[in-house]
Amino acid sequence: GKLERRDKVAAARTAAQLDVIGEEPTAEQTAQFSMAFDQLIKRTIRRRIAVDKHRPDGRKADEIRPIWCDTGITPRTHGSGLFTRGETQVLTLLALGTMKEAQRIDDLSIDTTKRYIHHYNFPPFSVGETGFMRGPKRRDIGHGALAERALIPVIPSDEEFPYTLRLVSETLESNGSSSMASVCGSTLALLDAGVNITRPVAGIAMGLIKEDDDLIVLTDIQGDEDHLGDMDFKVAGTSEGITALQMDNKVAGVSQETLGQALQQAKDARLKILGIMSETIAGPREELSAWAPRITAIKIDPEKIGMVIGKGGETIRGLEADFEVEISIEDDGTVSVYGVQGEKADQCVERIRAMTKDVEVGDVYEGATVVKTTTFGAFVELTKGVDGLLHISNLGSGRVEKVEDVINRGDTVDVRVEEVDRARGRIGLRLLSDDSAPAEGNGGGDGDESTHRRPRRRRKMSTSDVAE
Numbered sequence: 001g002k003l004e005r006r007d008k009v010a011a012a013r014t015a016a017q018l019d020v021i022g023e024e025p026t027a028e029q030t031a032q033f034s035m036a037f038d039q040l041i042k043r044t045i046r047r048r049i050a051v052d053k054h055r056p057d058g059r060k061a062d063e064i065r066p067i068w069c070d071t072g073i074t075p076r077t078h079g080s081g082l083f084t085r086g087e088t089q090v091l092t093l094l095a096l097g098t099m100k101e102a103q104r105i106d107d108l109s110i111d112t113t114k115r116y117i118h119h120y121n122f123p124p125f126s127v128g129e130t131g132f133m134r135g136p137k138r139r140d141i142g143h144g145a146l147a148e149r150a151l152i153p154v155i156p157s158d159e160e161f162p163y164t165l166r167l168v169s170e171t172l173e174s175n176g177s178s179s180m181a182s183v184c185g186s187t188l189a190l191l192d193a194g195v196n197i198t199r200p201v202a203g204i205a206m207g208l209i210k211e212d213d214d215l216i217v218l219t220d221i222q223g224d225e226d227h228l229g230d231m232d233f234k235v236a237g238t239s240e241g242i243t244a245l246q247m248d249n250k251v252a253g254v255s256q257e258t259l260g261q262a263l264q265q266a267k268d269a270r271l272k273i274l275g276i277m278s279e280t281i282a283g284p285r286e287e288l289s290a291w292a293p294r295i296t297a298i299k300i301d302p303e304k305i306g307m308v309i310g311k312g313g314e315t316i317r318g319l320e321a322d323f324e325v326e327i328s329i330e331d332d333g334t335v336s337v338y339g340v341q342g343e344k345a346d347q348c349v350e351r352i353r354a355m356t357k358d359v360e361v362g363d364v365y366e367g368a369t370v371v372k373t374t375t376f377g378a379f380v381e382l383t384k385g386v387d388g389l390l391h392i393s394n395l396g397s398g399r400v401e402k403v404e405d406v407i408n409r410g411d412t413v414d415v416r417v418e419e420v421d422r423a424r425g426r427i428g429l430r431l432l433s434d435d436s437a438p439a440e441g442n443g444g445g446d447g448d449e450s451t452h453r454r455p456r457r458r459r460k461m462s463t464s465d466v467a468e
Contacts, residue, residue: 001072001130002087002175002223005056008222013037042228050211055218055225057086062265064217064272065203069184069280071192078289079195081188084279087175087220091296092185094193097164099328099339116155120144120182126171126317143179147203148181150236150244151190154198161195162336164293166378176222177205182284183236183244184277193292201243202273206262210251221266235266239274251272291324293338296349300356302333302464307385308352315384323348337435355383363417370411373403389426390415395431407431 008332016037021029048054048095053061065086073080076418078458079094120143124131136144147169154166167189169182180203187200207221208231218225226232234250241265254262288294308329309316325339325348335352365382370390372379377391390413395406407413419428 003204005224009041016158023059031042032122037356044210045224045228046209049218049225050209050214053216057222061216062221062268064067064269065222067273068274069277071188071190071281076291077194078188078292079191081185081190081192083181083185083298084173085181085184085220087173088178088181088222089169089173090169090171090181090185092169092189093180094165094186094189094195094236096193096288098293098295098326099162099164099165099336100326102164113426116148117164117166118143118144118148118151118182118186119166119168120171120179121168122171122174122178126178137252143182146179146234146244146246146363147182147186147236150201150203151186151197151351152208154201154238154241155190155216156196156198160403162297163293165193169302171316174223176202176218176226177234179203180205180234180236181438184273188277188281191281191284192200194288197282199238199240201236201238202270202277203234203244204234204266204269204273206230206235206266208233208251208254208258210264215258217262218264219269228253233261233262233266235269235270237267239271239324275286291340293336293340294345295336296345297334297336300335301350302354304333304356305329305333308335311382319351320350323351352425355385357383359386359388359417359420361417361420364414365417366431367412368415370407370409370413373407373409375403378403378407378409380413382427386427388415388417388429390429390431394418394429396433 013034017025017030025033026231045056049056051079055061058067059067065088068084070082071080073082073091074093078096081092081094083090084245101114102115105114106110119136120140121136122140122143123133155161163335167186169185171178171182183201183203187197187202190197191200204219205221205226207218207225207229208214209218209225218229219231221232230250231254234244234246235242236244254446307315308319308327310318316329317327320327323339323344324341325337325345327338327348328336330336337345337348337352339348343416359382365380368380368382368388370378371381371387376390377389377393377395380385380390381387390407392400392403400406400443414431415429415430418429418430419426421427
């Protein structure tokens with residue numbers, strides 16, 4: 001492995017230094033020896049690969065290191081994938097969020113938000129070193145952006161999958177091509193999370209070493225081949241094509257023939273990797289993680305968006321608090337409700353549908369709240385922001401002298417819509433009651449005054465009621 005080769009080179013360096021400059025060299029002698037030894041190592045390895053066709057780990061030019069992968073590594077994240085290729089290992093974790101949590105982009109581009117986000121981390125321990133765990137360096141940001149762009153073409157649209165996706169690739173071990181391993185880990189995590197991507201994506205790093213007239217294209221380069229070679233050519237894609245490319249080139253130019261050979265070897269390697277990954281997980285899981293937010297999307301009249309939001313956002317905040325959900329509303333009237341508890345999310349959706357539904361004659365509203373009483377009737381809140389008039393003549397089958405004899409403010413009653421005047425914005429209601437009946441005495445009683453039955457009503461309990 002990498003460490004064994006490093007130890008052998010270090011032992012050879014020490015032995016050669018003793019033979020050449022003795023046991024007590026000066027600082028200048030040590031520096032000159034180190035420079036010469038490094039040049040010798042570089043020249044030797046390059047010639048062995050390009051001329052003798054012998055790679056440091058004994059692989060053929062188009063051979064991939066052993067691959068092992070797994071999914072569902074962490075229980076609470078919404079998706080996870082572990083990808084190992086030789087001595088390079090990457091763990092990718094995925095979290096699903098609401099569309100509200102999409103990253104806001106403040107630049108000159110047309111896009112204002114970003115819903116697919118990939119972060120790449122390369123801690124010092126991944127290469128056997130110690131160091132400060134600080135923020136990402138330029139290299140880390142670049143690798144993360146490359147892996148992100150490799151997956152964007154296969155991510156479903158927000159209409160098909162209305163979630164924000166954040167992936168974090170943690171490099172646990174590295175001996176070359178960790179960025180392409182993060183592409184493979186991202187695919188595994190997406191499938192594990194149940195994201196219906198168009199096709200799986202895999203990545204491979206290609207290399208090139210040219211010594212005079214001898215040239216060789218390498219598949220799946222490792223650390224030494226990247227450091228001592230002439231090209232680092234990263235290729236990511238699906239079984240049908242390429243989604244991302246990046247080339248770092250140290251030679252004067254690459255011929256069309258050489259580039260074609262590199263792309264063909266990359267395709268062969270990519271297909272092999274995709275086959276191994278499919279043995280671990282062939283497609284997206286049928287259900288999302290139990291910890292992932294559930295989403296229900298409905299369409300409402302765009303003119304009624306303000307009704308759902310309410311004054312200063314009061315209504316939408318109340319819905320989110322009552323049902324423990326998150327709500328996002330698009331300009332076209334698409335309302336998305338996110339909630340971990342599916343039952344509460346469904347109740348919230350029904351509440352929004354009721355709020356935005358056009359009132360029709362014959363509709364029955366149960367548990368409507370009396371918000372105001374007058375001399376001629378009572379105003380009843382059918383849904384948030386929609387009131388109807390319950391005229392005093394529709395409070396019972398007999399004559400009602402005073403509205404408060406039947407209902408009071410704060411009562412909850414069942415009503416039926418009797419009239420809808422859209423031009424004037426008026427809604428006429430009738431009280432429904434199980435025990436309403438024709439008034440007694442109307443058929444010839446002794447009393448002068450007609451009587452009426454008081455309809456059944458449900459009244460909200462107040463603090464004074466509790467005190468009693």
